[in-house]
């Protein structure tokens with residue numbers, strides 16, 4: 679549904695996107711994960727035909743984003759970071775306006791409106807002026823509007839940014855319901871690690887390039903080991919017994935890494951002669967994945983100005 683080949687975008691000296699290639703299958707929820715400034719919005723804008731690529735090529739629903747812009751636009755729905763609803767119009771009027779702009783046949787407008795407003799839980803507020811809606815309601819209405827013309831691909835740029843955790847999870851519920859009900863491909867950007875987990879596949883982007891691309895599970899498996907932390911009645915003896923795992927002292931206990939934590943625990947209890955008073959296993963998170971591919975946490979990547987990033991890379995030997 680989306681094919682991208684060595685796509686690049688430079689703004690003067692700033693190389694925002696530095697040669698990305700990937701493809702997205704029909705029906706997939708595909709996520710672009712990366713810190714602020716990684717180049718996610720620039721990539722999405724090129725795929726939506728809002729920005730012309732400097733070089734490289736991309737097709738969306740079979741149409742070239744540079745040469746067949748109108749065809750691409752007809753097949754996509756957009757939900758952007760910045761709201762674009764008209765606050766003085768009602769929910770219904772906003773959707774109707776969008777349907778007219780997209781040339782939705784008039785007989786289809788009312789049933790489609792009912793369908794999308796029901797999907798995002800706003801059918802009872804259809805007559806309310808948008809300026810009276812909460813941030814979460816507006817975002818849901820934006821999603822409904824993006825779906826009015828039955829696009830084949832829905833692009834969502836940070837769909838949950840600035841929303842509280844409860845509203846974020848309800849937005850995700852709608853996105854998943856949407857995928858079950860409609861034949862639609864979803865391409866989204868996020869810099870929330872926990873949200874990336876909801877995607878079928880994730881491309882991790884850093885400084886204009888894709889540094890990793892796979893399912894969340896496979897990415898985590900690449901990072902490998904589970905972390906085990908135990909507290910015992912005799913840490914000194916336990917450290918000796920666990921020397922082969924390079925166990926170290928950690929936060930008043932002992933920590934070490936094994937490939938399959940859950941399977942290791944029963945053996946640990948059976949074989950370690952020192953009594954264990956507490957145990958925890960943590961699976962690698964997408965934070966660990968980001969760290970292993972970029973050498974920094976996603977928060978550091980956002981906070982660090984470029985000079986600091988270079989120093990961090992030098993320190994990391996990269």
Ligand SMILES: Nc1ncnc2c1ncn2[C@@H]1O[C@H](COP(=O)(O)OP(=O)(O)OP(=O)(O)O)[C@@H](O)[C@H]1O
Nearest residue numbers: 689692693694712713714715716717718719720721
């Ligand atoms: N119109 C523009 N002119 C100049 N530089 C730009 C322009 N748009 C983006 N950039 C630069 O390109 C780089 C990538 O920006 P982009 O907005 O694509 O990142 P992002 O990953 O989407 O971040 P965010 O999540 O903050 O939107 C940044 O260095 C940004 O300053």
